Amino acid sequence: MEWANYKVLRFQPNARPLPAAKTVFNLPSKFLPMKPRVVIAGCGFGGATVAFNLKRLAGNMAKIIAIDSSEKFDYHASLPELAAGKIRESEITIPLQQMLGRKGIKFVRAKVSRIDFGKRKVITGKSSIAYDFLVLALGARTAFYGIPGADENCLEFKSYRDASKLHAHIVSLFRSCSNAGKASDSTKIVVVGGGLTGVELAADLADMLDKLCMQCGIMRDDAQIVLVHRSPHLHPALSEEVSAFTENYLRLLGIRLQLGKAVVEVKKGSVVLEGGAELRAKTIVWCAGIQPADAVSSAGEKNFDPRCGIVLNNYLQSVGDRRVFAVGDCGWGSTFETHPVLSYLRAVEHADFVSHNLYAELSSKPHRKLIYSPRTFPTMISLGRKMGILVFGSFYLAGLQWVWAKKLVARIHLFRFRTGLDFLEFADELFVSFIEFAYYLAAKGR
Numbered sequence: 235m236e237w238a239n240y241k242v243l244r245f246q247p248n249a250r251p252l253p254a255a256k257t258v259f260n261l262p263s264k265f266l267p268m269k270p271r272v273v274i275a276g277c278g279f280g281g282a283t284v285a286f287n288l289k290r291l292a293g294n295m296a297k298i299i300a301i302d303s304s305e306k307f308d309y310h311a312s313l314p315e316l317a318a319g320k321i322r323e324s325e326i327t328i329p330l331q332q333m334l335g336r337k338g339i340k341f342v343r344a345k346v347s348r349i350d351f352g353k354r355k356v357i358t359g360k361s362s363i364a365y366d367f368l369v370l371a372l373g374a375r376t377a378f379y380g381i382p383g384a385d386e387n388c389l390e391f392k393s394y395r396d397a398s399k400l401h402a403h404i405v406s407l408f409r410s411c412s413n414a415g416k417a418s419d420s421t422k423i424v425v426v427g428g429g430l431t432g433v434e435l436a437a438d439l440a441d442m443l444d445k446l447c448m449q450c451g452i453m454r455d456d457a458q459i460v461l462v463h464r465s466p467h468l469h470p471a472l473s474e475e476v477s478a479f480t481e482n483y484l485r486l487l488g489i490r491l492q493l494g495k496a497v498v499e500v501k502k503g504s505v506v507l508e509g510g511a512e513l514r515a516k517t518i519v520w521c522a523g524i525q526p527a528d529a530v531s532s533a534g535e536k537n538f539d540p541r542c543g544i545v546l547n548n549y550l551q552s553v554g555d556r557r558v559f560a561v562g563d564c565g566w567g568s569t570f571e572t573h574p575v576l577s578y579l580r581a582v583e584h585a586d587f588v589s590h591n592l593y594a595e596l597s598s599k600p601h602r603k604l605i606y607s608p609r610t611f612p613t614m615i616s617l618g619r620k621m622g623i624l625v626f627g628s629f630y631l632a633g634l635q636w637v638w639a640k641k642l643v644a645r646i647h648l649f650r651f652r653t654g655l656d657f658l659e660f661a662d663e664l665f666v667s668f669i670e671f672a673y674y675l676a677a678k679g680r
């Protein structure tokens with residue numbers, strides 16, 4: 235889709251007056267007996283954006299029910315900072331009941347175990363919830379690729395709970411060393427996976443160790459972070475220059491890089507690498523991969539791809555069932571991009587298209603559905619408190635300002651969800667446009 239058309243899509247929903255729902259005997263729509271039920275499974279970035287957009291677009295035309303196993307929405311991009319103790323949990327989480335309730339959207343806290351696509355029911359541990367239209371937004375879960383011991387002996391890093399647990403784990407190990415008066419495996423951390431998450435986490439933990447060592451009377455050289463990555467370079471999805479810059483900067487922070495080394499086994503207290511080398515550490519964090527949430531695999535062989543999730547058509551509808559849409563990390567039609575960088579901006583982009591197309595399905599008046607084509611987004615990476623990188627295609631800009639830019643984006647997103655103020659979507663869009671413009675000027679000046 236052209237950029238100009240994209241903008242029209244982003245701002246169209248607010249500009250158009252809400253459509254009137256069908257009336258029977260001139261009764262207001264709220265007295266209609268059977269409103270279509272739109273169930274949104276998963277309230278992360280994708281699901282919450284669909285819920286907000288649809289409420290604004292479709293108003294009382296449909297009953298919107300949002301389901302999530304977590305009680306809080308969390309902003310993933312700030313999880314490394316939470317793990318490093320730089321921010322508090324309350325700064326990056328919002329209770330879902332409050333966030334959705336404010337908009338008049340029903341929230342059900344339950345874990346989706348499977349979907350009965352034939353009977354159109356979402357099966358949760360407690361009950362089953364019928365739907366007329368379903369939006370799958372369950373995100374992804376950690377993939378351990380069957381590596382022996384990885385599941386049992388590694389800490390996951392997917393949610394605010396994981397980040398808080400990791401922080402508490404590291405602090406208690408360092409404090410125990412300070413009491414014992416000597417450093418050991420307790421002061422060693424192995425981060426497995428050199429994608430964006432692993433890189434940001436390692437850099438933030440390096441900042442944390444500087445302080446923690448001082449507080450616990452441990453020599454900084456006795457505390458170590460090792461980042462293990464199976465490819466010879468970090469960031470498989472980004473350019474070689476960005477990888478090289480990041481590698482050099484991480485080394486400056488004192489992080490040991492083990493590149494081109496696959497993990498073959500994880501034991502309690504150690505990681506075994508290809509070739510037999512063993513890294514001993516009491517903290518092992520797994521950031522090496524994700525796979526679509528389990529519940530969506532019930533879509534059946536034809537409609538589900540184990541790598542990409544629900545297989546989608548150009549309207550982001552399941553190829554096997556037009557009543558089912560998918561957004562974000564759990565629905566990625568392999569046809570759209572070969573090496574997608576899964577990001578919340580992508581999830582929000584999906585959500586914008588899906589809410590429009592869903593509205594077109596719900597509306598009594600004819601509305602053209604929008605054909606999805608992915609836009610290229612800038613990627614912001616923060617490498618600790620002093621260095622950030624803005625990546626756009628093969629260009630990148632580095633400096634402290636991008637750390638603050640990333641923080642600002644987080645604040646805008648969270649403030650929008652926290653307050654329910656729709657106009658903040660505009661601020662978010664304005665900011666992304668500003669970054670794109672900065673990139674354009676920088677690229678032109680080269």
Ligand SMILES: Cc1cc2nc3c(=O)[nH]c(=O)nc-3n(C[C@H](O)[C@H](O)[C@H](O)COP(=O)(O)OP(=O)(O)OC[C@H]3O[C@@H](n4cnc5c(N)ncnc54)[C@H](O)[C@@H]3O)c2cc1C
Pocket residue numbers: 275276277278279280281301302303304307310311312313314344345346347371372373374391392393431527529561562563564576577578579581614
């Ligand atoms: C540590 C980390 C750092 C990241 N950093 C960045 C970054 O800097 N920039 C960036 O753009 N992207 C980043 N991402 C990726 C980004 O967060 C995701 O791509 C984005 O959140 C995907 O949105 P989503 O709606 O598909 O899934 P999610 O936001 O993951 O939401 C899925 C929701 O579904 C719920 N759920 C899952 N399973 C079930 C179930 N069975 N039943 C009920 N509910 C369920 C979850 O509780 C969650 O609320 C990061 C991800 C992680 C994990």
